[in-house]
Amino acid sequence: MSLLELANVSKEFDLGGSTRVYALDDVSLSVNAGETLAIIGESGSGKSTLGRLALRLIEPTRGSVRFEGTDVLALSAAELRKLRAKLQIIFQEPFESLNPRMRVADIIGEPLAIHRSKMSVQDRRARVARVIEQVGLTPDMAKRYPGELSGGQQQRVGIARAIVTEPSLIVLDEPTSSLDLSVRAQILQLLADLQAELGMGYLFISHDIHTVRYVSDRIAVMYRGRVVETGPSEQVFADPQHPYTQALLAAALPVDPDQQLPPARLVGDPLSPTQRAHGCVLYGRCPVGEDRCIQTEVRLVPVAVDHEVACVKPGASGG
Numbered sequence: 001m002s003l004l005e006l007a008n009v010s011k012e013f014d015l016g017g018s019t020r021v022y023a024l025d026d027v028s029l030s031v032n033a034g035e036t037l038a039i040i041g042e043s044g045s046g047k048s049t050l051g052r053l054a055l056r057l058i059e060p061t062r063g064s065v066r067f068e069g070t071d072v073l074a075l076s077a078a079e080l081r082k083l084r085a086k087l088q089i090i091f092q093e094p095f096e097s098l099n100p101r102m103r104v105a106d107i108i109g110e111p112l113a114i115h116r117s118k119m120s121v122q123d124r125r126a127r128v129a130r131v132i133e134q135v136g137l138t139p140d141m142a143k144r145y146p147g148e149l150s151g152g153q154q155q156r157v158g159i160a161r162a163i164v165t166e167p168s169l170i171v172l173d174e175p176t177s178s179l180d181l182s183v184r185a186q187i188l189q190l191l192a193d194l195q196a197e198l199g200m201g202y203l204f205i206s207h208d209i210h211t212v213r214y215v216s217d218r219i220a221v222m223y224r225g226r227v228v229e230t231g232p233s234e235q236v237f238a239d240p241q242h243p244y245t246q247a248l249l250a251a252a253l254p255v256d257p258d259q260q261l262p263p264a265r266l267v268g269d270p271l272s273p274t275q276r277a278h279g280c281v282l283y284g285r286c287p288v289g290e291d292r293c294i295q296t297e298v299r300l301v302p303v304a305v306d307h308e309v310a311c312v313k314p315g316a317s318g319g
């Protein structure tokens with residue numbers, strides 16, 4: 001069974017009058033235990049909206065969200081609080097997400113006070129000490145304040161706070177993009193080690209193709225609120241089918257000298273977020289777009305095992 005299952009989820013933000021932002025448009029995806037599903041796309045593609053929606057920090061306009069089989073949208077406030085022990089989130093800016101006036105041990109222990117209120121003070125302390133060690137912090141850091149730590153150490157505190165209640169899924173919203181390259185690699189390694197040890201599923205949001213390639217088992221490529229391609233990462237990287245994925249990879253990865261075809265490039269201007277595309281969401285920017293691309297709804301269709309693409313001519317731009 002999937003840990004997290006989003007089915008036909010849309011999110012529209014009302015800007016007043018009749019203006020709406022179509023942040024997510026009919027998105028379906030799932031995350032299984034122990035795996036990392038990476039969501040990649042440029043700024044404004046709907047990645048953070050998706051992550052927040054998975055935790056019901058915001059509500060979808062349409063569609064369903066299930067966690068371990070439970071309808072998340074039907075939960076009462078008390079039930080939702082309980083669920084948060086199993087479904088955690090780590091944000092991009094560690095410092096902003098940590099209370100500067102609390103000591104590290106209290107920050108990490110706070111979810112236990114909320115979700116494991118019957119736990120004795122002694123057990124709570126022991127659990128916090130164990131998690132501090134698991135994330136690679138030293139025991140003396142327990143008494144410090146976030147402002148006394150480096151960015152990497154702060155993110156380790158954020159990770160410790162997220163895993164202290166033994167969640168089965170963590171949403172990671174650009175967890176390393178505010179960190180230096182060397183620190184970034186260490187944090188990604190820590191996240192991989194923790195996943196191997198604890199078996200958690202990760203919904204990993206990133207705009208960085210290199211990070212995504214390193215961390216993900218499966219990938220969902222988003223553009224303007226829609227998933228345009230999804231599949232096992234290795235396969236999507238080796239054989240991208242959607243012109244947008246091809247352009248994304250061509251822009252970020254070194255050119256293959258054996259490659260005969262010119263790299264895929266996007267043309268024209270992107271659709272405004274307040275316009276909903278009826279056909280392909282990339283129409284107008286796509287190097288191989290045709291009239292039929294806007295005349296019909298473009299759905300995700302299988303091109304290989306577990307590999308789906310929302311394009312009427314997959315593989316066409318050959319980037």
Ligand SMILES: Nc1ncnc2c1ncn2[C@@H]1O[C@H](COP(=O)(O)OP(=O)(O)OP(=O)(O)O)[C@@H](O)[C@H]1O
Nearest residue numbers: 013021023042043044045046047048049050207273
């Ligand atoms: N509260 C809101 N009110 C109105 N529009 C919003 C709101 N939150 C997000 N949006 C819009 O929804 C679209 C998707 O935003 P979202 O933050 O999910 O994208 P993103 O892919 O995470 O981008 P980034 O990488 O820049 O964070 C954007 O056009 C954004 O401006």
